[in-house]
């Protein structure tokens with residue numbers, strides 16, 4: 001029973017395959033039917049058959065023992081399912097894994113960069129409504145965050161922790177820093193001794209336009225203009241502006257003042273606080289956001305700080321916020 005020179009007249013899994021001359025056993029056909037396929041014929045050698053998928057109509061080559069004893073899968077249906085999951089996230093499955101792992105594929109993300117991803121993770125992310133983040137974009141963002149703090153991102157951390165990177169300080173010293181700490185400028189240089197706590201900082205007031213809701217954000221940063229860009233996912237939509245920045249002699253003072261201001265507002269005007277559910281998404285922040293009509297009140301608090309009032313030291317005079 002030889003493999004014939006005749007080819008099937010249609011491609012099977014992307015290739016034209018030779019017919020194998022021989023009988024098709026009735027229990028193979030029955031097994032295929034039970035598992036959602038039609039048995040089209042034998043192909044390639046004595047071990048293989050061609051199945052037609054009853055879901056997508058495409059032919060696929062399978063070993064007879066798989067048809068008989070296991071659950072054969074249609075690679076075309078699987079590919080279509082993966083492509084659909086990728087599209088859900090604005091991405092595109094562009095080919096097999098360049099490293100040859102069948103569980104991975106090469107994806108192009110919404111930003112235009114490409115990367116390897118595990119197929120089932122992509123499908124799970126699509127089902128869960130998560131995005132596919134791009135490591136190239138992520139590293140570019142980490143580099144920009146470092147630059148804003150006078151550090152330079154130079155690569156992978158020495159320590160084995162995915163939350164860390166290696167950075168070079170403006171003084172030339174290099175060290176590992178947690179990405180999250182670098183983002184907030186919470187980093188002390190072991191080379192020259194400069195620390196975020198001793199570095200000059202600013203208390204800022206930013207304004208944003210959320211869909212149907214103008215809001216303001218009070219916070220501290222050594223670089224409020226950078227912070228403004230950083231907190232917005234889509235600046236064209238949220239149109240953030242820097243309303244006021246009050247210089248403070250150190251990061252340590254800034255964090256004390258910021259905390260005290262939030263506590264002061266919470267104690268005296270809790271009605272000004274916007275519930276997090278309303279801004280999570282367009283604005284990336286974990287700290288308090290206030291309604292836009294709080295602007296005169298909070299700006300008065302900031303002017304009092306600029307004039308020397310220390311909200312962390314005393315129970316504030318209410319005249320400060322009048």
Ligand SMILES: [Zn+2]
Pocket residue numbers: 053054055056057058074075076077078
């Ligand atoms: Zn199929």
Ligand SMILES: [Zn+2]
Pocket residue numbers: 109111112113134135136137138
């Ligand atoms: Zn990207």
Ligand SMILES: [Zn+2]
Pocket residue numbers: 169170171172173189190191192193194
């Ligand atoms: Zn340094």
